[in-house]
Amino acid sequence: MPPFAPRRRMLAALFAGAAMLALTAVPEVLANPAAGVTRGPSGLPLPRFVSLKSGRVNMRVGPGVNYAVDWMYLKSGLPMEVIQEYDNWRKVRDPDGAEGWINQALLSGRRTGIAAPWFKGKDAPMLLLSEPKEGSRTVAKLEPGAIGSIRMCNGDWCEMEFGGHAGWISQSLIWGAYPGETIED
8 A cells, every 4th residue: 555545545534524514514504594694703694783892993904903004983883894704803894885804892783873874965864753654753854974873673664863862764774784684672
């Protein structure tokens, strides 16, 4: 028997084991698609919304302090969308679409949202209503880009607080909650 045969058998066993793991994982994913939810190494869903914990946060071009700073955020509570995980770093997307890496210690699970940032610079005030239905009493008029705390969402409406004013806004006007997503208080 050639001297490399045991290595070949060991590699074949490793590949067979990896293939078996892959085959056993596939039916589990197919049996429970959970609406296409993917889980990251942390066990949390990807993508997901979080917010900035600090008033000074660096977004880097890669997952580590040796990577260059691409953006510096100066607003705590700004919602971010986590789209990837690596060790204790999270690849995020901001409301303007910029992507980069932020250390998880600078992110919070507290849910916040931005009122229709896609209307920024346009005259398009939105209404914060007293109840989750059209025609309800107006609590406040919101400018595009206003940041508020999400209390709950029922899939169509979000109960939020903007600058001390609490009320309901159509979920379709919020960046920080997915369409149809429910968020419990």
